[in-house]
Amino acid sequence: MLEDKEVTWFPSYGGEMRGGTANCAVIISDELIASPIVTNPDILIVMNDASLKKFQPLLKQKGVLIFDSSLIKKPDLRNDVEVLGVPATEISSSIGYTRSANMVLIGALIAKTRLLSEKSIFEAIESSITYGKNSIDMNKIAIMGGKRYFEDKKSQDF
Numbered sequence: 001m002l003e004d005k006e007v008t009w010f011p012s013y014g015g016e017m018r019g020g021t022a023n024c025a026v027i028i029s030d031e032l033i034a035s036p037i038v039t040n041p042d043i044l045i046v047m048n049d050a051s052l053k054k055f056q057p058l059l060k061q062k063g064v065l066i067f068d069s070s071l072i073k074k075p076d077l078r079n080d081v082e083v084l085g086v087p088a089t090e091i092s093s094s095i096g097y098t099r100s101a102n103m104v105l106i107g108a109l110i111a112k113t114r115l116l117s118e119k120s121i122f123e124a125i126e127s128s129i130t131y132g133k134n135s136i137d138m139n140k141i142a143i144m145g146g147k148r149y150f151e152d153k154k155s156q157d158f
Contacts, residue, residue, distance in 0.1 A: 006031065008026070009024055041058065042059075043063060045066045046068070046072070047088070047101065052075055062082070066108055092145070097139075100138055111147040111151055112150055118143070122140055
């Protein structure tokens with residue numbers, strides 16, 4: 001919204017969040033969004049094996065799959081999508097803030113897609129996190145860690 005885009009999010013945090021496949025669908029568009037329901041996403045970010053198994057089949061062909069390779073060790077991956085394994089839990093642990101693995105994956109996402117600017121991501125974090133400056137700072141560091149990982153990996157692929 002900070003970049004004048006249309007945005008919806010549709011979380012599913014039922015009893016599943018205690019070890020299962022809790023999920024959240026997010027739509028970011030330049031056009032009006034008719035429905036918050038996503039049946040076949042363009043981009044999928046997964047943090048555990050159960051979520052990979054459940055949601056990978058729904059990802060569009062030629063979509064982007066980003067997964068936490070710290071936790072998903074032997075993934076059964078499709079060959080018709082672009083895949084980026086990011087050791088998000090390992091990176092977040094190395095910065096001393098293990099709760100930020102999701103932010104590491106967001107950093108890799110914005111580095112890969114340029115969907116949103118770093119400036120607006122940081123502004124959103126600053127306005128939405130209300131439990132302390134340390135949490136804001138650590139989440140920003142985690143995002144930068146994900147971006148750096150993607151950029152380093154990309155440069156190694158050439």
